[in-house]
Amino acid sequence: MTTPLLSLQGLTKAYPGVVANDQVSFDIGEGEVHALLGENGAGKSTLVKMIYGLVKPDSGTMLLRGQVFAPPEPRAARADGIAMVFQHFSLFDALNVAENIALGMENPPPMGDLASRIREVSETYGLPLDPYRTVGDLSAGERQRVEIIRCLLQDPKLLIMDEPTSVLTPQEVEILFETLNKLRSEGTSILYISHKLEEIRTLCDHATILRLGKNVGACIPAETSARDMAEMMVGSTLQTPERSGREFGDVALDVSGLSVPSPSEFGTALKNVHMTVRKGEVLGIGGVAGNGQDELLGVLSGEIPTAADAIKFNGQPIGKLGPTARRKLGVLTAPEERLGHAAAPDMSLTENALLTGSVREGLESNGFMKWSETKNFAERIIGAFDVRTPGPDNAARSLSGGNLQKFVIGREVLQSPDVLVVNQPTWGVDAAAAAAIRQAILDLAAKGTAVVCISQDLDELMEISDSFAALNEGRLSAPRETTGLTVDEIGLMMGGAHGMEVAHV
Amino acid sequence: MDLGEINPVLLVASLMVAATPLLLAAIGELVVEKAGVLNLGVEGMMIVGAISGFAISVETGSPWLGFIAAAVGGAVLSLLFVLLTQVALANQVASGLALTLFGLGFSALMGQSYVGVKPPDMGEIHIPVISDIPVIGPILFQHDPILYVGIALTTAVWATLKYSRVGLILRAVGENHDAAHALGYKVIKIRIMAILFGGACAGLGGAYISLIRVPQWTEGMTAGVGWIALALVVFASWKPWRALLGAYLFGGITVLQLNLQAAGVAIPVEYLAMSPYIITILVLVILSADKSSAPASLGRTFHASH
């Protein structure tokens, strides 16, 4: 047998309280697309950080073409032909494309030469990009292209891609796969990290599955069913949320002609958004990140005030009301960013329960706080949503992502809202917690709450929502009933391929 | 009152002198802020530079050694800021204030025996031929060497930030320290270098006040110049040439109000003396609407977790 390109042998890395990787071994062959599969927290990121030289393994060895490979820093890894496209882009908003790319190279050529090479490579691989544009103004898909081109300019032997499709529309995914197939045919190996099984089945030659830091199996994706892979990944049979037959009531939330500039410099303005949500209905809003999701949540929560008539709750204009007034009426929200937005990291769970619960749960009188009632409320959330924590006096940041998310969603659900808006309710959450959160949302809807669920996880939206709309550059497509929607239709609602067709004429 | 006593050539020439301490401190702080660090200790570093430079010049008789000592003194004080913010990860605003309070006290302590002493004179460079051109000559080409150092430094910082790889990395660190770290750049190390550079520049600026501008030593003699330099960085939108322009503008106001005081204009002295501070506030108000050019990581603490 030929020597593999990269061979990992018994890699172990422990952090205080958690073993991120425990004796992980597998090989990546030359010109192979190798999938690394696992849930959030399974240890995928730590593993690739070791390969990329960002983290040093506690024990174990790596062999690159048979030679011991122990990069002390990313620079060394890059010099040996390892390139990485990060999940959360390591890009600099205020710098232009060429400067960003130069920062990822060891010996960048002068800017003028670099720009022409960027054009060259971007045309070869069907990834159009202007080297002099400011990165902050690019769409998520374009930003990913910057990262990919930065990697390709170094002629990598191994290209690591961490969840690359989470920011792409289905059409853009197809184009990305063409690029990756082209690279494979040229002999580049790709380590492809994902938890999206269908993608892996179409693209990858081999798959290694991680669970709780351990290598729990390998398979050839094309010959394995998605369900089998999922069970290897999760370690138990999956539960799909139950939904009972729904009947919708009157319109609870009515948004019409909503246009709002973004509060942040590189944000997206909302443009003429229309939607109605009836009592008991779940409206799913899809779309690639950065297309106005944060702004939509901000407008609905009351953080960004707008024209009174643009948002109506049970016919009453609420656009000018702030978050507290809206909560009083029954319009509750849960933002995407758990630490720092939905919750204050250094404050206790009790204080965080007070953060949104003060009005509806009667946790204050005349401006004075009622600590014991607040603590009770926090304990109720912890109990009802199975939040794993020693108690309500612990700081929010001491909780794991999934547990904090359960707390944040639980805090709003327990206040029995009439309208609930959630953004990315299960982002970065393990499968069991995600299922619990989805079930809670469905149960709430069954009781007559109008729910808006903003998410980038299309599978999730298809699972829980009655109707679907997509955000694209701040515009919301007309909502459609979920049943019967095809992937292609969803992709077009999300904005198709964002101008990528140009390169493929 | 006699406005005719104000000689425009001397006025412009002296505004360049008045502007130089501001320029030196502001250029240093600009680099620090470009790296994503907000060091509010400029005033403290300047005053320590002022006394270090003064003491060494008096002891050695060499203004040049004095300026070197001032740069070292400013940098050593900024090292305390490094320890607080980059090692102990303390809040940058509080640490900067601590630096200023400490620096004011420390300089007063060091300077006790230097009150009323006259420092050695640095002399002026008369650039041959062009310094003899009427009007332009005395304005531009008959100054002390440090004034030209300030302008050269501005040019160097501008070119480095704009064209060099070091400059690009520095900007990247200030823009998004997490991304820079992910690419393998040593965020803390780069920031420490920037802070030390800023300290040295502030020290030079301070010594310029005690050795050339005034020249003598009095307690608290920087009188807010360090704070104005901080405002100047905002005014300059983090661009070196605009810092130069701003420094000359403020220098002009300072010199003008001193000249007006001397000429005995009917405005009370106190109101003239407060004018530079009020104008600083006005300028801040006008320019604070646009924060788009501020480095995105400015003032945020970086700690490399896994």
Add this chain to the structure above:
Amino acid sequence: MIVLEKRPQPSKAWSYATPLVAVLATMVFGGVLFAILGKNPVEAIGTIFWEPLFGEFSFYYRPQLLVKGAPLVLIAIGLSLGFRAGIWNIGAEGQYIMGAIFGAGAGLAFYPLDAWYIFPIMVIAGAFGGWLWAMIPAILKVRFGTNEILVSLMLVYVAEQMLASVSLGLLKNPEGFGFPGSRNLQSYESAHNAELIAGSGMHWGVVAALIAVIFAYVLLNRHMLGFHIRLTGEAPRAAKFAGVNPARLILFCLGLSGALAGLAGMFEVSGPSGVVSIDFNVGYGFTAIIVAFLGRLHPVGILLAGFLMALTYIGGEIAQSQLGLPAAAIQVFQGMLLFFLLAFDLLTNYRIRAARSEVA
């Protein structure tokens, strides 16, 4: 190798211990400093911390503790509320001056009338003066997003010029033989902030400081506004999400800290100082920043820190007269205290751990 590891949550024990550790470290390094200056470090430290409390003349110095501590506490309480919310008023010195000018001005306007209501009017005027001066950075920040640090600081220099101007002009004592400075309020009974109990040092400013401590404690621990202040400092986005109006919070915090600093200035000018003069302000507004941090931005902590700092002032003066310790040495000493406090604060949020040696 030593690594820093973020604690899952801030350590309570260390948050109480750091001020004490900082004081100890300051004593050690301060001692080294005094030794370098050629003084006996033990004697110097002893003089600073022991003499005012238990020394031969402590009957004279003890009341001074209240006199010096009260303005520090009063100002620091106001500052701490803003600091907690990430609103940096560092121009308390200017607000202190304006409080004194307004307070004294209001009193002197009635001269030589004798009436009970004059002093209350002065109190209101003093608070108003400080509030007004702090509202400048507050409104500029809310309206234009101007940096409050720089504006509030610039206004200190402006206030100092105002002080010079009124000392030489508007408030100048007409019977002062041309010397700068106002009439002495100590000799104008209706405007005099006299000792409440003779020889105790207890004047209305001390009472106000204690009230401020209690008020701040209740606000922070029991009231939604205090919760919102803390929330804004910890997580500004979460605060907005919770419904906090950042503009109102800025106006409140800056306004209150300005009013308290103004009160401190007014009580000082109408009591211990007595006169509006060019050198009226002695840096309480800046030292209060140290007090606020040393007290961990906690009302009770500030009360303790205020009196500790007053101790170093008085002890420093004693050391100056008895040992010839330079006045600036005490300033350095106080600066050191803030340094060590900020440095040791690391231990509240991080654990220091020796990293295991690399396993091959």
